[in-house]
Amino acid sequence: MKKFLLLIPFLSAIALGQQKPGKEDAGNSDLPVESDSVAGFLTFANEDKISGSPEGIDEDGNLRWNAGFLHQPIPVKPSSLLEMRLEGGASLQDANDHQALLLLTNGDTLRGQLDALDDEHVTLQTWYGGPLKIRRTMASDLEIQRANQTVYSGPEDFDSWIIEGEKDAWSLNAGSLSSNKGAGIAREIKTPDRCRIQFDLAWRNSLRFRVLLLSDKGSTTQPDNCYDLVCQRRFVYLRKRWIDGASGGSKIVGQANIPELAEKESVRFEFYIDRKEGTIALYIDGRQAQVWSDENPKAGSFGNWLHFISEDFYKVKVSRIRASPWKGELPDTVQLEADPEEDELEGQKIRLQNGDTVIGNVGLIKDGVLAVETPFCKMNIPVDRMRTIDLTEGDYEEPIRKKGDVRGWLREGGRITFRLDAFSKDTLTGYSQTFGNVEFKLSAFSRLEFNIYNEEFEALRGGSNW
Missing domain, CATH: 2.60.120.560 (Exo-inulinase; domain 1)
Structure with a gap:
């Protein structure tokens, strides 16, 4: 017997109201109350909605979705989905001295603690996906923020x-x-x-x-x-x-x-x-x-x-x-033209919080301190003293777009694009050419977007052409 997507004519009547900004005192009343389990709602391309929770992915690649009014989870074809909103589950607040924001060539932004940096990879330690080893050619910018200085x-x-x-x-x-x-x-x-x-x-x-x-x-x-x-x-x-x-x-x-x-x-x-x-x-x-x-x-x-x-x-x-x-002292205007002496030096360009620049070969990061060897001396630089690390040297490349890619929006900010391979009540597993196979904590995400390369779906999400 051929499997089919269960269509519910009265979805609009039972589904949660669409979330839109517009009232100062309007909270996320449409979403489930924070709990140990992750729940939310699905939005279809026809703007129908259904509340419930994800149960996994079946052998045919359909999303298994459970709802209180259903006797058993139903299969939902990802090709019909616009997005999945998520709420609930435990989240971990990082108690580290810095946060690294890594901008990727496809527009994604990853957050975590800078764990390693070399010619091939940038490694971030994250609570939501463990260590993420990102290909250097797919990273375009790295910014370091002190944990206690970001509002x-x-x-x-x-x-x-x-x-x-x-x-x-x-x-x-x-x-x-x-x-x-x-x-x-x-x-x-x-x-x-x-x-x-x-x-x-x-x-x-x-x-x-x-x-x-x-x-x-x-x-x-x-x-x-x-x-x-x-x-x-x-x-x-x-x-x-x-x-x-x-x-x-x-x-x-x-x-x-x-x-x-x-x-x-x-x-x-x-x-x-x-x-x-x-x-x-x-x-x-x-x-x-x-x-x-x-x-x-x-x-x-x-x-x-x-x-x-x-x-x-x-x-x-x-x-x-x-x-x-801000401490109250205005910074000097940054140097817009390259310093000829800097051009002659080889290595990684690191701009510090105080505006100074260090150029040298980077080594290991241990206990939050990066070892750097310059032509003049060896030094150890605390990661939280850095402001930016220049990743513009070398060639860039963007990950290949794959059918089945989803765009995940993190609760703490940032987004990740990956192929969705598996679901459980607490985790989801995916693959990206940028960082390989990773198991993420489901509670880290506020939203998953489906069919992200479909222009009609992107228009429904409010996508722009520029």
Whole structure:
């Protein structure tokens, strides 16, 4: 007897409501309560949903799905699935001195502790998949963050963002927040009085864009209290809006002319903010573009919301968002041109947290310390003292796309693309050309996306063409 996919006509009536950002106080009420077991719901290409939990994969490659109203698990063809949402299960908080963020050539981002580095591989120690030995040619960037100095790193899950305007105006795709039309998107990030906020911004042709800092309300693009940076091609100005008791106002704090915003189509924004002193410094691609000073920083009741606001016909992408404490000292402008002496040196280029650069042959990592041999001396560098490790030397390659690949989104941020081979109640097993065969903890994932190379399915997920 030929097996078939069980279709349930009343799925829409019994399935959980679709999760969409839009209310500040809206939690994940549609998802199961945190428990020792992993559960969630499936979303089909026709937008039907069914709650339950995964039970495994059968011999025909169908996903076995169990639900409370079913007598036994049903087979679900992966070709009909858009995504699987997951909640529950135990998760482990890493108690290490650093976190390494490894960007892969296919856009994936892996998180863990840097365990080894050589000419062939980068090895991360992770709680969710054990040691991951990644092929060096498939890694494009490695950033080190001190564990106690990262307030936020993302974007990780779209549900943690609030959209002001039409709900399809923004989407999360390939690790970037992408605008589709004019609207705002916001997230609350609780930062200290002195903080550093940074992100990558990409656009096409001409830039028209706003970013709101320290806003007191995430559900509007016109909050009562905020600092509003308006970008119109190379010209930017910073406006302060505030309400202080019965009084309030709006004023231009300052402006700047930034050539990079007219000459490029992607830059990195960095804000250094001191709430008490009223200092807001803007760096573009490591260059100090402007330092503004609010003459009356105590006026107003500022909050912790960060907004990105796009305009119609001016699409943007925002990625690699970071928020961290800041000690109060502004960094020097980074050296944009290569140092001739550095070009003559051979080895791995390591940029340290204090801005210094070390070039040499890397050795083993032991007890969180990397051995480096330079032409001048041997040294041991604590991994948490590093900022970035240059992986641009040599050739790049992207993993071959395989039928059956899924895209897994990690709860702690980041994503992994792999072929899904097996499921259990607690783990899933997969393969990637990037890191080989790995068994992952199922509780590490908030979402699994299926049929990721199908353009029609990607459009349903809000995918963008650029």
